[in-house]
Amino acid sequence: MCGIVGYIGNQKASPILINGLIRLEYRGYDSAGISTIEKNSLSIMKDKGRVKNLYQLEGIDSLTGTVGIAHTRWATHGKPSQENAHPHMDNSKTFSVVHNGIIENYHELRKFLIDHGYTFYSQTDTEIIPNLVHYYYSKDTVSDDLKFLRAFQHACSDFKGSYGIEIICKDYPDQMIVTRKDSPLVIGKGEEENYVSSDIPAILSFTRNFYLLNDFEYAVLSRNAISFYDQELQSIAKEVKHIEWNASSAEKDGYEDFMLKEIYEQPTAIRETIGAKFSESSHCVFDELPFTKEYLATLNRIYIIACGTAMHAGLAGKNTFEKLCKISTEVDVASEFRYRNPLVDEKTLCIFISQSGETADTIAALKLCKEKGAKTLAISNVIGSSITREADYSIYTHAGPEIAVASTKAYTSQVMLITILAIYFAEILECNQNVITPLKKEIMELPKKIEETLTLAKSIQDFSKKIYQEKDMFFLGRGIDETVAKEASLKLKEISYIHSESYPAGELKHGPIALIENDMTVISIITEPNLVEKMISNIQEVITRGAKTLVITNQEIDANLFDRMIKIPETSPFLSPILSIIPLQLLSYYISKEKGLDVDKPRNLAKSVTVE
């Protein structure tokens, strides 16, 4: 969590930094701050709350420095407040630091520094960083070009935990140094100016040329050069990567919110994700994957590990791998999987899904599976993200940058990609050819069907006006529809703050039906042809107890049975999660708008969860 930006060049740094912070606000919005080098002294301006509080601060316009660092915070250690906001300086005001991550041994380091005469003014773990750097800096008697870097590296070697750090020093006014461990950080290369950011979209309007830093590496940025060093401060070479995303993909482009824009981008995201991986008459191709029939045939199971929405995409993957490839597949939440001593060995294929590729628990689970000898495959939306650098193999969704905290186009693209992956496996294993040919045809038609589904927006918006004041809702489904119910319920909770439960419809009468009250809204998804009758019976049970019912279906069902029925286009049951979630994404969006909430930045959340 937290977003960091840095700039070194010939322009005034503060507007560039604030621009970057606005784009990174989805990573946390408890406080924001910037620090620039102003005539050989360091300035800091920071405040509690959103970035807009920062740029309204008196005096911010008078900053003229051309080197600076900035931060938007998702609070971990220390409540959201002005004094806990980043940047933090050391006692002598020589160093200024922003940090994304957690220094786990900060208690110990803080005590060490207090014993050596340092004073702390915040409750954060971060404040130890500039002070420890100062401690080593003041002990170094050699004054040369590398003294600042040496002191920083010395301090970092004491840290346990995760960090993406930017540091500037008043004695080195033409430098900025950055490093990372288990926290994202990219370096943008410009013309006589360079940038740092937690992610690519935040600085995409300035450059499309990026360097990726590995754990424990350092970059020293000046206006005209960037030098890289390994953990031991040996100089290393890095290749610049050119990113194809265009700058407008990180803009709202006339939409009121990123979430709405991203919902409407789903036809394109799915088209791009399908790409040229197959045609109706040719087998699927994943050039980056080495899997053979022998390897797949000896697998004892596939594990799919992820968090939140990405985990829900994994549930759709389980259904497809088991039905299409006949490989037993388990799905687990990364934060649970890690601690259950999972049954993983060299005959297990472990697939990790992460839009950002930076989710701490998912990365830790991946490392565990590697230790246990399993092959690891990452599915991510971000090229070069941490997860893709850790995994044995990586494949990408091509959803474009997803900025809204609530995931929409990433989810449908993940379901799409994992479905194509399952087809690829089934083709290698030579099973279910009769199912695969019509499924491929359906995949090609899917973007058009998504467009058709999006035309339901107006009627969904009207319906949202009737239910936005509810306190509780239920989402029901059976089979694959139950996985969509889970995702719909998560979406509603996170952006509308309405409590909701998702349940397998047949399980309701084993307890939760006691919660059904007069006028409560129950939303059901019915796309599995063989489960239609069963679903209708379950819905009758809640109608009898006074519930209002909304049904999302692609089946021929009598609409009069429910208060409201929304018909979506028919497709293969393997693909139905991609269509049936869309009206429910829209419903959550419009409920949130009706309640006047900040759709893109729901309270307490951050887009990338880079702490465990």
Ligand code: M6R
């Ligand atoms: O970047 P990731 O896909 O690893 O993120 C996983 C979850 O944090 C994420 O899907 C989260 O649940 C979304 N906010 C849901 O909309």
